[in-house]
Amino acid sequence: MENNQSTGLLFEIAKPGRRCHTLPPSGVPSATLDACFTRQAPPPLPEVAELDLVRHFTNLSARNMAIDCNFYPLGSCTMKYNPKRHERLVGLPGLATLHPLQPDQTTQGMLAILYETQAMLAEIAGLHACSLQPAAGAQGELSALLVAAAYFRHRGENRTRVLVPDSAHGTNPASAAIAGFDSVTIKSGEDGLVDLADLESKLDERTAVFMITNPNTLGLFDHQILEITLKVHDKGGLVYLDGANMNAILGITRPGDFGADMMHYNVHKTFTGPHGAGGPGSGPIAVRDMLEPFLPSPVVTRDPDGTFRLKHDRPLSIGRVRSFFGNVGVLVRGWLYLRTLGPDGVRQVSEQAVLNANYLLALLKDHIEVPKGKGCMHEFVASAKALRREKRVSAMDIAKRLLDKGYHSPTVYFPLVVAEALMIEPTETESQETLDQFAATLISVLGEDPAVLHESPHELSISRPDEVAATKQPVLRWKSA
Numbered sequence: 001m002e003n004n005q006s007t008g009l010l011f012e013i014a015k016p017g018r019r020c021h022t023l024p025p026s027g028v029p030s031a032t033l034d035a036c037f038t039r040q041a042p043p044p045l046p047e048v049a050e051l052d053l054v055r056h057f058t059n060l061s062a063r064n065m066a067i068d069c070n071f072y073p074l075g076s077c078t079m080k081y082n083p084k085r086h087e088r089l090v091g092l093p094g095l096a097t098l099h100p101l102q103p104d105q106t107t108q109g110m111l112a113i114l115y116e117t118q119a120m121l122a123e124i125a126g127l128h129a130c131s132l133q134p135a136a137g138a139q140g141e142l143s144a145l146l147v148a149a150a151y152f153r154h155r156g157e158n159r160t161r162v163l164v165p166d167s168a169h170g171t172n173p174a175s176a177a178i179a180g181f182d183s184v185t186i187k188s189g190e191d192g193l194v195d196l197a198d199l200e201s202k203l204d205e206r207t208a209v210f211m212i213t214n215p216n217t218l219g220l221f222d223h224q225i226l227e228i229t230l231k232v233h234d235k236g237g238l239v240y241l242d243g244a245n246m247n248a249i250l251g252i253t254r255p256g257d258f259g260a261d262m263m264h265y266n267v268h269k270t271f272t273g274p275h276g277a278g279g280p281g282s283g284p285i286a287v288r289d290m291l292e293p294f295l296p297s298p299v300v301t302r303d304p305d306g307t308f309r310l311k312h313d314r315p316l317s318i319g320r321v322r323s324f325f326g327n328v329g330v331l332v333r334g335w336l337y338l339r340t341l342g343p344d345g346v347r348q349v350s351e352q353a354v355l356n357a358n359y360l361l362a363l364l365k366d367h368i369e370v371p372k373g374k375g376c377m378h379e380f381v382a383s384a385k386a387l388r389r390e391k392r393v394s395a396m397d398i399a400k401r402l403l404d405k406g407y408h409s410p411t412v413y414f415p416l417v418v419a420e421a422l423m424i425e426p427t428e429t430e431s432q433e434t435l436d437q438f439a440a441t442l443i444s445v446l447g448e449d450p451a452v453l454h455e456s457p458h459e460l461s462i463s464r465p466d467e468v469a470a471t472k473q474p475v476l477r478w479k480s481a
């Protein structure tokens with residue numbers, strides 16, 4: 001039950017004179033400020049009492065779907081549990097109150113954490129060096145492609161193309177274009193993997209980078225990966241791994257070992273940074289030795305006497321890609337996670353994530369088509385194509401109805417290579433009971449009256465917002481009439 005007073009905006013429940021606070025009388029003489037510092041009228045802030053304010057925000061927060069309240073099988077996004085211990089530790093004053101402009105001598109603890117994080121991420125990647133700066137996976141892609149461009153420029157090679165499979169995340173071709181490359185699409189074969197013939201026909205000395213997501217967005221590990229990386233290297237190109245699916249292979253295989261020359265991590269996905277609704281993220285990149293000089297500056301280094309430093313003097317570096325040192329709050333959570341789990345625990349994360357996804361796949365695949373569903377890695381992609389044809393029920397209808405049932409919806413309409421896609425990623429942190437209940441609920445939704453599904457969700461405060469308008473013409477501020 002919601003409190004009626006709090007369904008409106010704060011401005012709408014405001015009453016002149018209401019206050020959340022009282023200030024004691026001033027004990028110092030008042031001074032007159034120069035006119036340029038003073039306002040003519042007080043700012044138009046809503047005037048509310050503390051209780052109304054608390055109810056307003058508490059009720060608003062309860063309208064959210066959140067990993068702490070709901071199962072959240074949002075494929076590709078890896079919505080795993082965010083340990084509460086991390087929140088307590090990252091909030092310790094020695095970490096949370098640092099200023100990024102403090103001299104290095106006064107931030108040795110933080111620099112030690114970042115140095116270790118660089119080393120652990122490079123080790124998990126099977127690569128040599130790491131930059132923690134990029135603020136999200138997409139920025140990691142862009143940074144790594146700028147590193148590749150700088151590398152080829154340094155070698156005097158003019159390579160203009162980046163090859164991207166058609167199952168890739170939209171950020172891959174977008175990053176290629178922003179980095180100044182022409183993005184060329186590589187087809188997937190019937191099996192959902194890279195079509196080798198198509199790759200070969202487009203691979204030549206114009207190729208700078210081949211970007212691959214492995215396991216890919218269909219939840220399949222491309223077993224041709226060694227052959228692919230050999231072919232790309234043969235033409236002098238670099239292989240980039242989109243590491244958004246690292247949750248499936250941590251400690252089991254390493255991108256560097258299967259031929260990737262650079263990659264990004266999504267620390268917020270794979271290593272438990274709380275995310276959703278656009279941030280905060282962290283997208284470190286790891287690279288092979290010959291690319292290291294081009295990484296963004298600064299990087300954290302360690303002197304022989306154990307002193308940590310931010311090293312800025314790196315003449316071949318592409319420069320800064322983010323202010324200060326990246327989103328250190330997310331990085332510290334990732335460090336805590338890795339230090340807590342250790343190498344065996346990290347591997348167990350992926351084993352359990354893959355087991356959970358295959359368990360859910362086995363429960364569902366007789367009830368909804370899963371086109372490449374013989375088995376999967378940490379996620380799989382179902383298709384509502386037949387339902388759409390037979391009952392005019394779309395992936396969107398199913399996703400919206402699941403909200404009524406208390407589940408965040410799977411990712412829909414991605415990857416683009418599957419019609420009416422529902423991309424399901426349970427993650428390793430869910431129990432068997434949760435997976436059983438979700439499967440039973442989804443199966444019951446699939447059998448519901450199409451009319452009910454078309455109108456869903458029925459039980460939430462908003463039903464079907466105009467998503468295009470919300471993206472193209474967002475109204476982000478309140479204006480008095």
Ligand SMILES: *Cc1c(COP(=O)(O)O)cnc(C)c1O
Nearest residue numbers: 076136137138169171244266281
């Ligand atoms: C999430 C994701 C990205 C982009 O990462 P952000 O951290 O959201 O910028 C890229 N590729 C894949 C496959 C992803 O799932």
